[in-house]
Amino acid sequence: MSCLLLLPVIAGALGHPSREQAYAGMSGESGPLGANIREIFHDPASADILFLGSSLLRAGIDLPMTEQGLTAHLGRPTHVETLALNWQGMDMQYFLLRDYLQTHHPSFIIWNLPVPGSRAIVPHVQAFRFMRFGEYSEALAGLPLQYRLSLYGEMILGSPRELLSWVRPNLLSKSESEELIHSPAVGYYGAKFIPLSPAVPPLDTGVTYEPQPWPSIVVTGPAFNSYEEHFAEEIVQLAKQKGIPLAFIHFPIDGERGMSTMPERGKLPLLQAGSAMIGAPSSAAFEGVGDADFLKYYMDQHLNRNGSVLYTERVLPAILKSYDTAVLHEQ
Amino acid sequence: MDFVDRLPLFPLFFSFVVYPLAAWIVLRLLPQKIRMQLFALLNVGGLAVLCLLGGAKNIRIKMAVPYSRAALSFFSVYVVLAVLHYFVLRLSKRDKTIWPTVAFLSPILFLAYTKYAIESFDPLNGLVVPIGLTHPALFFIGVSYLSFRLVLLVQDVRNDVVEMPNIWEYLSFAFFVPTLSVGPISPYGRFIKSVRTIDREKTPIGRSLLRILVGFTKYIFLGSLLAQFAYTGLLRDGHPHALIDLFIAIPAYALYLYCNFSGFCDMVIGISGLLGIEIMENFDRPFQTRNIQEFWNRWHISLSTWIRDLVFTPLTKATMRRIPPKYGNHAIAASLLVAFFLVGMWHGTGMNFVIFGLMQGIGLVTLHYYTIWLKKRLGRQGFADYRKNTPIRLTATVINFAYFSLSLFFFANNWADIAAIHLALSGR
Numbered sequence: 001m002s003c004l005l006l007l008p009v010i011a012g013a014l015g016h017p018s019r020e021q022a023y024a025g026m027s028g029e030s031g032p033l034g035a036n037i038r039e040i041f042h043d044p045a046s047a048d049i050l051f052l053g054s055s056l057l058r059a060g061i062d063l064p065m066t067e068q069g070l071t072a073h074l075g076r077p078t079h080v081e082t083l084a085l086n087w088q089g090m091d092m093q094y095f096l097l098r099d100y101l102q103t104h105h106p107s108f109i110i111w112n113l114p115v116p117g118s119r120a121i122v123p124h125v126q127a128f129r130f131m132r133f134g135e136y137s138e139a140l141a142g143l144p145l146q147y148r149l150s151l152y153g154e155m156i157l158g159s160p161r162e163l164l165s166w167v168r169p170n171l172l173s174k175s176e177s178e179e180l181i182h183s184p185a186v187g188y189y190g191a192k193f194i195p196l197s198p199a200v201p202p203l204d205t206g207v208t209y210e211p212q213p214w215p216s217i218v219v220t221g222p223a224f225n226s227y228e229e230h231f232a233e234e235i236v237q238l239a240k241q242k243g244i245p246l247a248f249i250h251f252p253i254d255g256e257r258g259m260s261t262m263p264e265r266g267k268l269p270l271l272q273a274g275s276a277m278i279g280a281p282s283s284a285a286f287e288g289v290g291d292a293d294f295l296k297y298y299m300d301q302h303l304n305r306n307g308s309v310l311y312t313e314r315v316l317p318a319i320l321k322s323y324d325t326a327v328l329h330e331q
Numbered sequence: 332m333d334f335v336d337r338l339p340l341f342p343l344f345f346s347f348v349v350y351p352l353a354a355w356i357v358l359r360l361l362p363q364k365i366r367m368q369l370f371a372l373l374n375v376g377g378l379a380v381l382c383l384l385g386g387a388k389n390i391r392i393k394m395a396v397p398y399s400r401a402a403l404s405f406f407s408v409y410v411v412l413a414v415l416h417y418f419v420l421r422l423s424k425r426d427k428t429i430w431p432t433v434a435f436l437s438p439i440l441f442l443a444y445t446k447y448a449i450e451s452f453d454p455l456n457g458l459v460v461p462i463g464l465t466h467p468a469l470f471f472i473g474v475s476y477l478s479f480r481l482v483l484l485v486q487d488v489r490n491d492v493v494e495m496p497n498i499w500e501y502l503s504f505a506f507f508v509p510t511l512s513v514g515p516i517s518p519y520g521r522f523i524k525s526v527r528t529i530d531r532e533k534t535p536i537g538r539s540l541l542r543i544l545v546g547f548t549k550y551i552f553l554g555s556l557l558a559q560f561a562y563t564g565l566l567r568d569g570h571p572h573a574l575i576d577l578f579i580a581i582p583a584y585a586l587y588l589y590c591n592f593s594g595f596c597d598m599v600i601g602i603s604g605l606l607g608i609e610i611m612e613n614f615d616r617p618f619q620t621r622n623i624q625e626f627w628n629r630w631h632i633s634l635s636t637w638i639r640d641l642v643f644t645p646l647t648k649a650t651m652r653r654i655p656p657k658y659g660n661h662a663i664a665a666s667l668l669v670a671f672f673l674v675g676m677w678h679g680t681g682m683n684f685v686i687f688g689l690m691q692g693i694g695l696v697t698l699h700y701y702t703i704w705l706k707k708r709l710g711r712q713g714f715a716d717y718r719k720n721t722p723i724r725l726t727a728t729v730i731n732f733a734y735f736s737l738s739l740f741f742f743a744n745n746w747a748d749i750a751a752i753h754l755a756l757s758g759r
Contacts, residue, residue, distance in 0.1 A: 004553075004556065028569015156556070160560060170570065173571045
């Protein structure tokens with residue numbers, strides 16, 4: 001029994017398999033693992049804009065549109081990437097970002113925080129896969145003891161599969177390795193997806209780009225617990241250390257219908273770490289969209305393909321302005 | 332973790348902390364004249380709590396009210412049917428025409444109905460579809476165990492092994508919370524004797540506490556570790572897998588199931604033991620057995636005992652009475668196949684469970700004929716020597732474990748799962 005309790009230590013002493021293997025061992029339900037692994041470990045190009053966040057971001061941002069817009073704006077080829085998996089967890093986001101920054105230097109990070117409707121799942125549902133004993137331990141050192149014990153328990157749980165990785169590698173299929181990140185063409189809670197392509201003009205950047213003190217932001221919902229705060233701070237510090245400017249982005253969920261503010265869980269001191277909040281309140285983002293059509297832009301809390309195209313189109317000027325302010329201005 | 336994340340733990344917390352404390356107070360501290368009534372109400376109340384919590388995790392908040400309504404409706408149906416069965420049981424003692432048969436068969440028919448027919452019965456199904464569930468059977472917590480427990484009770488009452496319980500004793504036994512969801516299918520006689528009087532030689536406190544600790548370790552810790560190598564944790568993780576992973580998952584699942592099931596039973600036996608209630612053992616080192624017959628005498632003992640006493644033995648006797656003696660061995664073989672076909676069906680709906688059951692039956696039939704052949708070939712002394720031979724015993728033990736583990740492939744995976752595993756092993 002004591003051997004089992006010491007499994008993480010034993011695995012650490014033997015030497016962990018690569019970080020890539022850690023992610024490849026995660027459940028397929030975690031999201032586009034292949035795309036994230038490709039971006040972190042195989043694509044040598046650093047992103048001009050790196051989007052970081054949860055599935056809300058992954059569903060909400062149209063990457064090709066953003067990349068085209070940035071390319072046209074800068075007059076040169078650009079590269080836009082997303083690091084985002086399913087389930088809430090800034091611990092997951094921190095580890096993804098840290099691994100990415102080992103070999104990349106993005107120009108700009110745009111990060112979406114957990115929304116007030118989200119539940120604090122701590123540690124991340126798949127923490128037992130990507131957290132291994134002895135790795136990035138200084139990032140875990142500041143956590144309260146209860147969380148460190150909890151994480152050690154996760155590491156025990158993940159150790160058998162990790163040790164198995166030494167016997168044979170975790171595999172990804174060809175389709176997983178080649179997958180692209182895009183918002184699903186799925187209707188609201190299983191309804192039939194009806195593609196829409198309304199001609200909606202972009203919103204005024206006065207609406208969608210907010211430097212401090214973010215008049216449209218309402219801090220609400222359950223406050224971050226100490227675990228979440230810890231990793232949020234670690235992400236901020238990591239970006240600062242690497243000299244990479246940071247901005248936040250808001251994606252309105254279905255429950256924000258008609259709201260003229262952007263509810264966020266993140267406290268103002270955290271938000272002040274970012275240069276701007278990009279996004280539009282739901283009432284502005286869906287201006288001109290009738291009540292009958294509103295839910296056709298969502299698959300649940302997440303924007304679907306209709307919503308992703310609409311929202312990205314509306315906030316793209318703000319993304320570009322934010323890039324200019326944070327990256328070009330600083331240069 | 333917030334409330335919703337803690338929800339899956341509530342049934343465990345309720346069954347192993349809240350309920351035992353309440354049961355201890357009721358059984359050991361309250362006056363005798365109200366003890367059984369309150370104990371029965373506690374167990375029925377416990378059933379209500381478990382019905383409410385059973386499917387709550389996957390229900391959206393706005394569905395909480397219709398979900399609760401559905402859960403409590405099914406709970407009410409469950410209890411009413413159990414009470415009706417009680418009165419049929421009472422009737423069967425006085426009127427021995429059809430009532431003993433009705434009392435015996437009605438729990439089995441209800442079990443068959445919940446497993447196979449309920450989806451097509453609109454009044455009940457209509458309650459669950461609006462809340463996003465597909466099958467109301469999940470609200471009939473432990474119906475497989477309850478039905479077998481009640482059939483055993485009917486048999487024991489009919490044969491005067493036990494006296495007719497009163498309604499409070501009956502409800503306490505039927506819905507005894509610790510054994511509600513996964514058994515063991517413990518007999519009424521043992522239960523009621525220990526409810527009435529504690530015999531600490533049979534249920535020592537220290538050993539009961541140790542059983543809880545051992546069970547908890549197996550169920551939560553070892554089971555969770557082994558699950559990482561079993562089908563859900565490994566082969567069905569959504570990625571391709573090399574063939575070696577199949578050979579890892581097959582034995583890993585067997586070990587996981589043992590830790591999960593026997594660990595839970597250890598906790599049940601331990602908790603019941605703390606209350607002074609004796610529950611029969613359900614596992615006795617099953618992976619140290621040399622053949623499938625010995626295995627089923629030590630794996631899920633309460634079920635195999637039930638099947639032996641209520642299906643296999645009566646069926647074999649009835650068949651033997653009707654056929655020439657020279658076909659006696661074939662009668663035994665046929666009874667084995669029927670008995671374990673039923674075991675498969677009892678475990679779940681779907682052809683995969685039938686295959687699981689039939690594999691047990693085929694294994695037993697093969698052993699049956701192999702033993703007959705071996706005895707003829709080796710003679711009595713030779714057979715005894717064969718049985719004592721250590722290398723043969725070890726080899727047989729390994730083969731037995733491998734065979735049972737392989738049969739669990741069908742227990743653990745429905746057709747969609749098998750297709751997903753096939754896809755994963757094909758590298759796609």
